Amino acid sequence: MAGNNVYEESPEEDTQRDKYLIFSLGRQFYGIEIEYVTEIIGLQPIAGIPDLPEYIKGIINLRGKIIPVMDVRLRFRMEPQPYNDRTCVIVIDILDEILGLIVESVSEVLPIPPEEIVPAPDSPGSGRFVTRIGKTAHGVKLLLDCAKLLRDAEPERPGNAIQPNE
Amino acid sequence: MSGSFPEESLLELFIFETLQSLQQLEDSILASEQQDSLKVEDINLIFRIMHTIKGSAAVMGYTNISALAHAMEDLFFYLRDHPKAPYDCSELSDLILQGIDFTKLETIKIRNGDPADGDASALADELAAYLQYLKNRSASEAAERDADAAKLQHSAGMRQAADAGAAGTSCYRALLRFEETCQLENIRAFTVIHRLDETLDCTFTFQPEDIIENPDSADVIRRDGFVIVLETAVRREVIADFLRNAPYVSVMELEQLQERPSAIQHLTPLMQETEQPLHTNELAARMPDFTLQTAGGKKPKESGNFPPAHQTMISVNVAKMDKLMDLIGELVIAETMVTQNPDLAAVSGTLDNFSKAARQLRKISAEMQDVVMSLRMVPLAATFHKMGRIVRDMTRKLNKEATLVILGEETEVDKNIIEHLSDPLMHLVRNALDHGIEPPEERLTAGKPRSGTVTLEAKHSGGDVMVMIRDDGKGLHRDKIVRRALENGLLTRDERELSDKEIFKLIFHPGFSTKDSVSEFSGRGVGMDVVVKDLEQVGGTATVDSVPGAGSTVTLRIPLTLAIVDAMNVGVGDSRFSLPTASIVRSFRPNAKDLLLDPHGNEWIMVRGGCYPVLRLHHLSGTARSTASIEEGILIMVEDEGRSLCLLADELLGQQQVVVKALPDYIQNSAGSKHFAGCTLLGDGSISLILDVIRLTSAMNTAAISY
Numbered sequence: 045m046a047g048n049n050v051y052e053e054s055p056e057e058d059t060q061r062d063k064y065l066i067f068s069l070g071r072q073f074y075g076i077e078i079e080y081v082t083e084i085i086g087l088q089p090i091a092g093i094p095d096l097p098e099y100i101k102g103i104i105n106l107r108g109k110i111i112p113v114m115d116v117r118l119r120f121r122m123e124p125q126p127y128n129d130r131t132c133v134i135v136i137d138i139l140d141e142i143l144g145l146i147v148e149s150v151s152e153v154l155p156i157p158p159e160e161i162v163p164a165p166d167s168p169g170s171g172r173f174v175t176r177i178g179k180t181a182h183g184v185k186l187l188l189d190c191a192k193l194l195r196d197a198e199p200e201r202p203g204n205a206i207q208p209n210e
Numbered sequence: 211m212s213g214s215f216p217e218e219s220l221l222e223l224f225i226f227e228t229l230q231s232l233q234q235l236e237d238s239i240l241a242s243e244q245q246d247s248l249k250v251e252d253i254n255l256i257f258r259i260m261h262t263i264k265g266s267a268a269v270m271g272y273t274n275i276s277a278l279a280h281a282m283e284d285l286f287f288y289l290r291d292h293p294k295a296p297y298d299c300s301e302l303s304d305l306i307l308q309g310i311d312f313t314k315l316e317t318i319k320i321r322n323g324d325p326a327d328g329d330a331s332a333l334a335d336e337l338a339a340y341l342q343y344l345k346n347r348s349a350s351e352a353a354e355r356d357a358d359a360a361k362l363q364h365s366a367g368m369r370q371a372a373d374a375g376a377a378g379t380s381c382y383r384a385l386l387r388f389e390e391t392c393q394l395e396n397i398r399a400f401t402v403i404h405r406l407d408e409t410l411d412c413t414f415t416f417q418p419e420d421i422i423e424n425p426d427s428a429d430v431i432r433r434d435g436f437v438i439v440l441e442t443a444v445r446r447e448v449i450a451d452f453l454r455n456a457p458y459v460s461v462m463e464l465e466q467l468q469e470r471p472s473a474i475q476h477l478t479p480l481m482q483e484t485e486q487p488l489h490t491n492e493l494a495a496r497m498p499d500f501t502l503q504t505a506g507g508k509k510p511k512e513s514g515n516f517p518p519a520h521q522t523m524i525s526v527n528v529a530k531m532d533k534l535m536d537l538i539g540e541l542v543i544a545e546t547m548v549t550q551n552p553d554l555a556a557v558s559g560t561l562d563n564f565s566k567a568a569r570q571l572r573k574i575s576a577e578m579q580d581v582v583m584s585l586r587m588v589p590l591a592a593t594f595h596k597m598g599r600i601v602r603d604m605t606r607k608l609n610k611e612a613t614l615v616i617l618g619e620e621t622e623v624d625k626n627i628i629e630h631l632s633d634p635l636m637h638l639v640r641n642a643l644d645h646g647i648e649p650p651e652e653r654l655t656a657g658k659p660r661s662g663t664v665t666l667e668a669k670h671s672g673g674d675v676m677v678m679i680r681d682d683g684k685g686l687h688r689d690k691i692v693r694r695a696l697e698n699g700l701l702t703r704d705e706r707e708l709s710d711k712e713i714f715k716l717i718f719h720p721g722f723s724t725k726d727s728v729s730e731f732s733g734r735g736v737g738m739d740v741v742v743k744d745l746e747q748v749g750g751t752a753t754v755d756s757v758p759g760a761g762s763t764v765t766l767r768i769p770l771t772l773a774i775v776d777a778m779n780v781g782v783g784d785s786r787f788s789l790p791t792a793s794i795v796r797s798f799r800p801n802a803k804d805l806l807l808d809p810h811g812n813e814w815i816m817v818r819g820g821c822y823p824v825l826r827l828h829h830l831s832g833t834a835r836s837t838a839s840i841e842e843g844i845l846i847m848v849e850d851e852g853r854s855l856c857l858l859a860d861e862l863l864g865q866q867q868v869v870v871k872a873l874p875d876y877i878q879n880s881a882g883s884k885h886f887a888g889c890t891l892l893g894d895g896s897i898s899l900i901l902d903v904i905r906l907t908s909a910m911n912t913a914a915i916s917y
Contacts, residue, residue: 088872089784089895089896089897091785091786091889091896091897091898091899092785092831093873093899094829094830094831094885095879095880096877097880100876100877100880103873103874103889103897104897105891105895105896105897107536107540108536108537108539108540108543108891109536109873110872110873110874110889110897111874112874112876112877141216141875141876142876143876149597194876205797
């Protein structure tokens with residue numbers, strides 16, 4: 045198996061296992077599992093849609109595909125920040141849904157072995173998105189549960205189990 | 211029963227092909243039933259389809275389907291060889307349709323991931339029994355006919371043929387000529403011989419004899435023709451049919467020999483003569499040994515070679531088509547980005563050559579877009595013809611008489627819409643037959659033709675397709691509907707205030723049914739509301755018109771396509787919206803003095819004596835915006851079903867055909883998406899939201915009936 049070559053774009057899980065895309069919000073660094081990430085793009089013009097939760101900024105055109113974008117800061121109930129040229133959209137594909145995450149900046153892809161990961165304390169509030177904490181040489185990264193970002197955003201089925209197809 | 215776990219895509223293909231073949235089969239059976247006879251092509255087609263299904267089902271491990279298909283194949287194998295078999299078309303159709311239904315049901319089970327566990331053995335036995343019955347009857351009939359023929363020959367004073375009828379076999383001589391261009395005549399001749407040996411029960415000799423060993427025999431055949439002398443109990447027409455339909459045969463002459471030739475040599479002198487078939491009479495005179503009966507010789511081959519039409523079609527996964535459409539959309543956008551690139555402005559001098567090339571590019575990409583769009587369009591014919599089966603089954607069971615008339619079946623609709631149209635149509639046709647069309651006696655008393663008519667009609671109307679289901683039955687009773695509505699508490703207003711149309715619309719209410727008795731097909735109060743639900747999914751609407759005693763018409767209005775709409779793009783702040791051009795009445799600059807404000811803060815505007823609600827599109831743009839002066843904007847009046855609404859925008863951006871894209875599921879599940887039918891990409895890559903005019907107008911105008 046071509047598992048050793050990290051430069052090869054291979055769908056093999058081996059190349060993606062234990063790798064996290066690290067992005068920053070404020071001073072904190074967050075990580076999401078790389079297997080969900082399809083690409084990272086610059087901020088695109090967003091078409092707003094009324095009556096959506098405020099953290100869903102609207103929809104963007106990703107090469108012909110229309111995807112919703114979520115401001116992760118607002119999702120975490122942080123103060124909104126104006127977008128700048130470092131603002132990125134991380135496109136994730138999860139539960140058959142493609143979603144753009146607006147983050148302040150993307151820093152790197154880091155391998156974090158399982159033994160360096162500890163479960164996050166079960167604190168109320170925004171803690172529910174961060175399920176694990178990864179320890180690296182350059183500090184601690186909060187690892188997100190992508191499915192949760194998506195799940196609770198569906199106002200019609202709050203907190204319900206997700207049906208992967210529709 | 212599905213013993214194996216086949217590969218997914220193989221299974222998908224099997225399901226797709228089987229369902230498609232079954233549909234084809236059903237159509238041809240229904241068509242033959244109308245003519246009360248099976249044509250050779252039909253029999254061949256059915257045989258072929260059953261053979262395919264048998265094979266593929268066996269490969270996939272669905273033995274019950276395969277066994278049933280085998281039984282049907284047997285039956286049609288026999289019919290193919292005995293086209294004059296005394297079958298009863300209606301009985302046969304019943305059997306085959308049962309078989310089709312069974313197979314369809316099993317296939318659908320497989321598609322849904324359920325085990326295909328139906329038991330077809332009873333049906334297979336029935337088919338086998340029918341086959342046996344046909345064989346017995348046809349044998350006795352053939353004997354009769356042979357006896358008749360013998361008698362006829364006697365009375366005609368022809369040469370006595372002592373052995374002709376007695377042994378039940380006759381002798382024939384056939385002369386075959388192959389198509390001039392076919393080449394390798396000896397091989398063609400061998401094919402005929404080979405098939406003859408396989409399919410017909412006969413003994414034969416042929417001339418030239420060395421067709422396989424000697425390649426020169428091809429020339430002989432080309433010059434003199436290929437002669438077969440055969441002795442068989444099979445009837446003459448069967449042989450004639452078989453030989454005529456053999457591949458590459460262009461001319462076939464068949465004659466019955468009164469006397470069995472002891473050797474084939476007798477025939478050789480004949481061959482030169484028959485080169486011109488005109489001389490046959492003369493020939494008969496010269497050769498008293500033969501009674502000549504030309505069997506309508508010169509017919510061109512008919513069904514021997516199937517037209518290759520089915521090979522010019524391929525089926526493509528819809529997902530691939532969607533992908534292709536996305537890509538074309540991207541291409542158009544990329545093209546605009548190139549041709550209108552700001553860097554071009556910096557280039558000094560004129561850009562004549564560039565503009566020329568760009569124009570060419572635009573032309574090609576526009577054409578490409580059109581082609582891709584048209585790929586998704588499917589004629590309604592298949593969906594309409596499916597209804598033929600329903601009419602047939604229902605009229606039989608309900609003891610009614612009705613014919614289905616189909617108009618405008620060539621009207622094309624987007625593939626996605628077709629899928630949502632089938633169920634509503636089925637419900638409506640059932641309803642028309644069950645509730646609309648009266649029993650024959652009742653019709654006669656009412657002075658109508660005995661047989662009712664259900665008309666399915668499709669036509670284009672603006673950006674929509676109208677599908678009408680019309681019956682000439684007894685029509686809807688306003689009073690009955692009102693009474694039932696009152697019983698069920700569906701009426702919110704005084705019935706006298708409501709128009710007939712509004713009253714009739716009540717039948718689409720869930721749980722509404724005026725039929726006093728529940729029949730097998732309809733009357734349970736489910737159905738009509740399903741019609742509306744299915745339609746709404748594709749942005750369609752349904753209306754009912756009815757004249758008591760003269761029938762009713764249900765009109766379905768569905769968008770031509772979910773994929774492309776002729777739209778007016780408007781700008782509101784930074785946002786863009788698209789409005790289907792078909793629903794726009796006019797646009798105008800408003801005067802502030804025409805604006806009214808009701809106590810709840812709703813805005814109305816007076817236009818040419820009428821008063822219309824105003825919706826500021828700023829409210830839909832998702833961004834809060836201070837209320838701009840109405841005079842700075844432009845009002846666009848839209849209308850749907852007589853309800854109008856004025857939309858306030860900042861500017862009109864122009865009209866264009868837009869590719870409709872669905873909003874992401876994620877957004878669609880939220881309340882905010884309800885104003886929009888989808889979105890589209892404009893030339894500069896920005897997103898424009900397509901307003902759902904139907905929903906907006908009905909939301910802004912208080913509906914008389916809520917359903």
